[in-house]
Amino acid sequence: MRILVTNDDGIDSPGILALVGAMRTIGDVVVVAPDRQQSAVGHALTVASPLRATPFHRDGTFFGYAINGTPADCVKLGISTLLDVQPDLVVSGINHGSNTSVNAIYSGTVSAATEGTLMGVPSMAVSLASFDHAAPMDLAADVALEVARRLPTMQLPQGTLLNVNVPACSREAFRGIKLTRQGNSVWKDSYERRRDPQGREYYWLSGEFVTLERLDDADDLAVADGYAAITPIHYELTNFPVLDRLKTMF
Amino acid sequence: MRILVTNDDGIDSPGILALVGAMRTIGDVVVVAPDRQQSAVGHALTVASPLRATPFHRDGTFFGYAINGTPADCVKLGISTLLDVQPDLVVSGINHGSNTSVNAIYSGTVSAATEGTLMGVPSMAVSLASFDHAAPMDLAADVALEVARRLPTMQLPQGTLLNVNVPACSREAFRGIKLTRQGNSVWKDSYERRRDPQGREYYWLSGEFVTLERLDDADDLAVADGYAAITPIHYELTNFPVLDRLKTMF
Numbered sequence: 001m002r003i004l005v006t007n008d009d010g011i012d013s014p015g016i017l018a019l020v021g022a023m024r025t026i027g028d029v030v031v032v033a034p035d036r037q038q039s040a041v042g043h044a045l046t047v048a049s050p051l052r053a054t055p056f057h058r059d060g061t062f063f064g065y066a067i068n069g070t071p072a073d074c075v076k077l078g079i080s081t082l083l084d085v086q087p088d089l090v091v092s093g094i095n096h097g098s099n100t101s102v103n104a105i106y107s108g109t110v111s112a113a114t115e116g117t118l119m120g121v122p123s124m125a126v127s128l129a130s131f132d133h134a135a136p137m138d139l140a141a142d143v144a145l146e147v148a149r150r151l152p153t154m155q156l157p158q159g160t161l162l163n164v165n166v167p168a169c170s171r172e173a174f175r176g177i178k179l180t181r182q183g184n185s186v187w188k189d190s191y192e193r194r195r196d197p198q199g200r201e202y203y204w205l206s207g208e209f210v211t212l213e214r215l216d217d218a219d220d221l222a223v224a225d226g227y228a229a230i231t232p233i234h235y236e237l238t239n240f241p242v243l244d245r246l247k248t249m250f
Numbered sequence: 251m252r253i254l255v256t257n258d259d260g261i262d263s264p265g266i267l268a269l270v271g272a273m274r275t276i277g278d279v280v281v282v283a284p285d286r287q288q289s290a291v292g293h294a295l296t297v298a299s300p301l302r303a304t305p306f307h308r309d310g311t312f313f314g315y316a317i318n319g320t321p322a323d324c325v326k327l328g329i330s331t332l333l334d335v336q337p338d339l340v341v342s343g344i345n346h347g348s349n350t351s352v353n354a355i356y357s358g359t360v361s362a363a364t365e366g367t368l369m370g371v372p373s374m375a376v377s378l379a380s381f382d383h384a385a386p387m388d389l390a391a392d393v394a395l396e397v398a399r400r401l402p403t404m405q406l407p408q409g410t411l412l413n414v415n416v417p418a419c420s421r422e423a424f425r426g427i428k429l430t431r432q433g434n435s436v437w438k439d440s441y442e443r444r445r446d447p448q449g450r451e452y453y454w455l456s457g458e459f460v461t462l463e464r465l466d467d468a469d470d471l472a473v474a475d476g477y478a479a480i481t482p483i484h485y486e487l488t489n490f491p492v493l494d495r496l497k498t499m500f
Binding site: 043044045047081104181182191249 | 407484
């Protein structure tokens with residue numbers, strides 16, 4: 001099995017190293033990842049400037065390319081151009097911070113896996129529910145391995161990927177894998193207004209994550225309960241009930 | 251009616267000027283838009299650096315703020331912080347280039363309207379199916395006006411927005427408004443490999459837009475047929491049929 005690994009924390013992050021370690025046990029790994037951290041980058045593509053691909057060797061553990069672009073760029077450029085053959089799997093992560101609920105739409109980690117499935121390759125995103133860069137990655141890597149092993153048998157349709165979120169808990173507290181739906185939580189955002197040393201105003205984003213509905217099988221609630229949540233997501237964005245209603249108005 | 255207008259082509263683009271002109275006939279307009287073009291920026295947020303809001307007057311036609319950030323930043327910062335009261339409407343556009351089908355997931359224009367609806371404000375994105383910056387904007391502005399007028403009566407649920415795409419055709423060829431679903435077309439991407447004057451390789455993204463399925467009422471096909479397509483979209487990404495099937499496997 002040939003596996004393309006990417007992430008949005010950059011090619012030198014702890015998460016990608018843990019993920020490569022796990023994926024090497026089931027296939028040949030090539031890393032194509034951003035050359036620096038790309039947070040909350042969404043499904044951005046680089047269209048107005050050229051991309052460069054710099055060969056990268058890390059600690060003798062993997063070979064890959066560092067790209068001056070976004071996670072979605074990495075997957076597009078990797079599959080279309082850098083790799084000799086189409087990979088059998090795209091795995092993105094392990095992200096620091098969960099990508100449950102509405103976070104999926106801001107996530108570079110998820111967008112990279114989305115790009116993989118749009119290009120016809122079975123794909124998954126893996127995130128750990130902790131922003132602590134010293135958080136142990138071994139449980140998330142084990143979950144990623146188990147899911148990746150089974151992904152080729154799942155026959156996901158093109159355009160559907162797995163969004164995997166792992167709790168930051170001990171192995172004893174871990175309650176196993178649960179198939180979930182995207183939860184309904186959003187950010188209630190605020191900005192801190194500050195002044196720079198020249199007296200000019202600037203704004204820093206902060207915010208609070210608020211659960212709007214406690215849906216059965218919601219991914220965010222499952223992770224809070226100690227489960228690894230697997231949500232199959234796709235980009236059929238049409239709200240069909242609203243469409244049917246609006247058709248009667250026009 | 252108080253209307254927040256934004257876009258992803260930048261606060262000095264032709265599209266925002268045309269949109270403001272239309273929206274002023276039905277309400278008070280405040281513009282909060284990126285200080286420069288933000289193409290294919292997806293639903294990116296600026297979290298790792300501060301934002302600045304520079305007051306902006308344009309040709310005596312509008313007042314607003316130029317933000318050193320993405321379209322989604324503009325709506326978040328505008329609604330949460332810059333505006334005194336919550337707007338009644340967020341309108342994003344008029345974008346150069348259609349945002350039908352899979353393009354919605356790469357689109358800064360759509361992401362700005364998404365941010366509006368996530369914050370509880372009825373929202374719409376408007377795009378013109380032409381990349382020509384000299385293309386006439388008057389038909390798209392008229393469609394935006396008609397839809398915006400009716401949007402407050404549509405009772406869209408929080409999280410659902412209207413994605414409006416207008417053909418680049420004459421008024422004679424225009425066939426009216428059609429309620430549509432997101433089409434199933436994707437980009438078949440390729441990168442041109444070039445060498446810079448120092449002999450180093452770089453890559454430019456190019457690609458071809460390919461229709462995978464000719465769905466009834468698809469937005470991209472409607473626009474190609476001369477209709478303005480209105481697609482109600484939301485961010486319920488779960489693929490429920492796949493979820494049900496996977497539950498039997500785990």
